[in-house]
Amino acid sequence: MTRSASTRELIDKFGRRVDYIRLSVTDRCDFRCVYCMTEDMKFLPRKEILSLEELYQVARAFTELGVRKIRLTGGEPMVRTDVMSLIEKLGALPGLDELLLTTNGAQLDKFAQPLKAAGVNRINISIDSLDAERFKRISRVGKLDRVLAGIDAAILAGFDRIRLNSVIMRGYNEDEVLALTDFAVARGIDIAFIEEMPLGEASDHNREETTCSNAWVRQIIESKYELIQSAEKTAGPSRYARIAGQTSRVGFISPVTHNFCEDCNRVRVTVEGRLLLCLGNEHSVDLRSILRDPTQGYEELQQAIIASMAIKPERHFFYDKDHVQPVRLMNMTGG
Secondary structure, eight states, X not given: OOOOGGGGSOBOTTSOBOOXXXXXXXXXXXXXXXXXXXXXXXXXXXXXXXXXXXXXXXXXXXXXXXXXEXXXXXXXXXXXXXXXXXXXXXXXXXXOOEEXXXXXSTTHHHHHHHHHHHTOOEEEEEOOOSSHHHHHHHHSSOOXXXXXXXXXXXXXXXXXXXXXXXXXXXXXXXXXXXXXXXXHHHHTOEEEEEXXXXXXOOSSSOHHHHBOOHHHHHHHHHTTSXXXXXXXXXXXXXXXXXXXXXXXXXXXXXXXXXXXXXXXXXXXXXXXXXXXXXXXXXXXXXXXXXXXXXXXXXXXXXXXXXXXXGGOOSOOOTTOTTSOOOOOOHXXXXX
């Protein structure tokens, strides 16, 4: 029996329509950022991660169910061997409006142009400090000059929009809010400030002591710039303000101090094929077992995705001591 179009849309029990997925292509990264990984990370064995073809099948299934935006995440997406072959196939998916990428930027000097040619529309680049030594402290192994070169390459490639992502942490980089904003404004690109998400246990700091609220970050920015609140929305949870007289926007992603769950339109697929229905909860569906079961096929994959909407929770409960907090780190979640 053929299902009607309405029953094949992804709408959860709270009436929220899911039209955006964050698809992790690897849990590995060439950085070891303190808010994302422990210093001595153990990564998944190859047999446990989805192949590039399996990742494509998941993306195709979602787009046929009404998803219009796919963001590729990791780890660091560009360290996955032959990842460009997947990106080229995703860029050609019918019905996909936007193909997005989150990256640490260290390899964009060679990949920016191919990514743009493959259909990537917008790109987010993580940068938490403009001081080389401090940058290395936060990333543990990253080199600032590589990221700066990657940002320049992305600007030259001509993506529809480029956004910097900065996690502000007390004791690490809270004095660089204005410097990072100035850097983005000078280049006519956007910047988003992200409150550190309490996912997993950090190995070298207490997140409750280092988290800076975005209300505080905004006050710092407004000491120099006039911010004009904007109703503009992109694929994710950023609340944007325009900088008066500039083309740049400032975004605030505030999972700790501002619950943005009421209009959540997103789900995540981890690289081992776990469909996460919420960033801050463990509600999930194992898509890998369907993909690798010879008795199940593409229709069963789509039906599992449709059925998952019934367990998408209403909200997260970060720092609510009455609720169990996720133990997975951000690189396992999909950044």
